[in-house]
Amino acid sequence: MSSPTAPARPAAAAADPVDALLAAGRTRHRAGPVAASAAFGSRAMLKLKHDPKQLVDSTAIPILFTVLFTYLFGGAISGSTSEYLKVLLPGVLSMSIAIVTMYGGGRLAQDVRSGAFDRFRGLPIWRGAFVLGGLLSDGARYVFASVIVIVLGVAMGYRPDNGFLGVLGAVALVIVFGLALSLVWAALALALRDPAVVISIANAVLMPLSFASNVFVKPSTMPGWLQAFVKVNPLSHVATAARDLMNGGSGTGGAVAWTLVASAVITAVCAPICLHLYGKES
Numbered sequence: 001m002s003s004p005t006a007p008a009r010p011a012a013a014a015a016d017p018v019d020a021l022l023a024a025g026r027t028r029h030r031a032g033p034v035a036a037s038a039a040f041g042s043r044a045m046l047k048l049k050h051d052p053k054q055l056v057d058s059t060a061i062p063i064l065f066t067v068l069f070t071y072l073f074g075g076a077i078s079g080s081t082s083e084y085l086k087v088l089l090p091g092v093l094s095m096s097i098a099i100v101t102m103y104g105g106g107r108l109a110q111d112v113r114s115g116a117f118d119r120f121r122g123l124p125i126w127r128g129a130f131v132l133g134g135l136l137s138d139g140a141r142y143v144f145a146s147v148i149v150i151v152l153g154v155a156m157g158y159r160p161d162n163g164f165l166g167v168l169g170a171v172a173l174v175i176v177f178g179l180a181l182s183l184v185w186a187a188l189a190l191a192l193r194d195p196a197v198v199i200s201i202a203n204a205v206l207m208p209l210s211f212a213s214n215v216f217v218k219p220s221t222m223p224g225w226l227q228a229f230v231k232v233n234p235l236s237h238v239a240t241a242a243r244d245l246m247n248g249g250s251g252t253g254g255a256v257a258w259t260l261v262a263s264a265v266i267t268a269v270c271a272p273i274c275l276h277l278y279g280k281e282s
Helices: 017-024 033-050 052-078 081-114 116-121 129-155 163-192 195-211 224-232 234-247 252-279
Strands: none
Touching: 052 081, 052 129, 081 129, 081 163, 081 195, 081 234, 129 163, 129 252, 163 195, 163 234, 163 252, 195 234, 224 234, 234 252
């Protein structure tokens, strides 16, 4: 007597893609640092795509300060709007990027507070990918804000003495500084885990640095005590470097070198702090 045979497996089940994948015995490979960072950067960019109002700050700040100060104070300060734009535009470029950096920290704090951060931290990926991916998307925002400033300035009559390469160098330098500054707010976001508090602290720091600087007027017109602050204000150094690259100046090397060194120091201090806070248990 023959033994009963096992019932044949339905063809539909055998053709199921999930069963086929499991039967193939494929192993999952851990995403490398570059791939993981790119994935988180794409995620942040998709959030911008589905919520375009996040770009309002990157658009409104450059337009508001460039148009308002040029036409209200340009003639009184420099004699003409075209001359004032040579002073104002590189300064507004530096200030706009610096102010926009705070929103990256706010976005990161929101992810931490919503619980997405804890889920991402449990993934088998390089632990810095979440922060670095956010910085990549921030870099895209800074490029967008820079294009707004330059295009608007050219439309208003600004003509850089050093041409396109000078403008490109200034934009690249300011973005490098902006990415370094973003790490400060990223560390603050990971420590405080509250987007409102992060934005409030960033505003309290960046607004005095923006207005008590050489962005809008020459420091020689200020009181002595304020001139002393302006001279050590990091945003003044960045604005000076951008002006020298765009318009030419005798102090180009010093201002540019200061900005690059400051960016390197900020990165060297804040990047390890971010990685430590990222890996820290709740």
